[in-house]
Amino acid sequence: MIEIIQMDETKDSVAFKVAERLTLGITRILENMPGVVDVRFAEREPAEKRGLLSWEQKNTCILPEDLRDFYLTTDGFTLTWSVKLDSECVPLGCMMINSVARLCPLLQPVSLFSLPNAPSLADLDWEESSTERSPHVPAAPHFDSRSRIFELDSCGGNGKVCLVYKNCTPGALFKSEIWFLDRSLCWHFLTTTFTSYYRLMITHLGLPEWQYLFTPYGPSPQAKSMSERVCFC
Structure with missing residues (x-):
């Protein structure tokens, strides 16, 4: 039985149905996999509409409709599971979406190094014009004011999944996409919508570094x- 964290016993059946709906049934699949143990889903209350409106006003961005609907169902998402290897329980899978309060702008320090005249993140944008890009892949985000970038998942320190608004010019409608920023600060396109990304996350079971499957070099x-x-492979 999946463990629902932070709930009363009287809410068992309701919470389990919520977990099944949010996880698209992946919890049952995990529980039936040999060696998988300690499947945990962290129950969260829905975000308040005024909290979403406050986020939009603060960041001057409109949340995508599917992400807004997600937050009105649950303020973030965490599902973890472990495996039993050599009689030891080892944490392995982690699926996570930050809460509204943690949907923060990606830190953009003035410089990558604490030295005068050192390069900044914005200096990395030169690569876009100097390298050829597939016509099927959208243009990469910018680290300057042309893009607004918010962290959906820190990926356990292995990179960052980001909600990205591009072409952020005055009077323009900001269209969002989901991108993966790897540890070398290179961008990799994931999906055009949050819903598509959410399904990808569930499909890949939150395995370590699964986002690197969408890079030229893959997981470690x-x-x-x-x-x-x-x-699982």
Whole structure:
């Protein structure tokens, strides 16, 4: 039975139905997989409409309709699971969407180094004009005022999944996309909508570094090895 965190026993059946709906039934699949243990879903209350409106006013961006609907169902999402390897319980899968309060702008320090005249994140934008890009892949976000970037998931320190608004010019309608920023500060396009990203996250079970499957180099050997050991690849 999936463990619903922070709830009363009288709410067991309701909370379980909510978990099933939010996880698209992946909890049952995980529980039936050999070796998977300690499946945990953190129950959260819906975000308040005034909180969403406050976020939009503060950041001068309109939340995508599907992300707004998600937050009106649950203020963030966390589902974790472990595997039993050599009689030891090892945390492995983690699916996470930040709450509205943690949907913060990506930190954009003036400089990457604490030195005078050191390069800043905005200096990385030169690569877009100097390299060829596939016509099927949208233009990468900018680190300057042309884009507004908000962190959906810190990916356990292995990168950041971001809600990105591009072409943020006065009077323009901001269209959002979901991008992955890897540890080398390179952008990788994931999906055009939050709903599509959410399904990707569920489909990949929150395995370590699964977002790197959408990069040219893929997950690290360590992440691949762990996935292979539990027979998910």
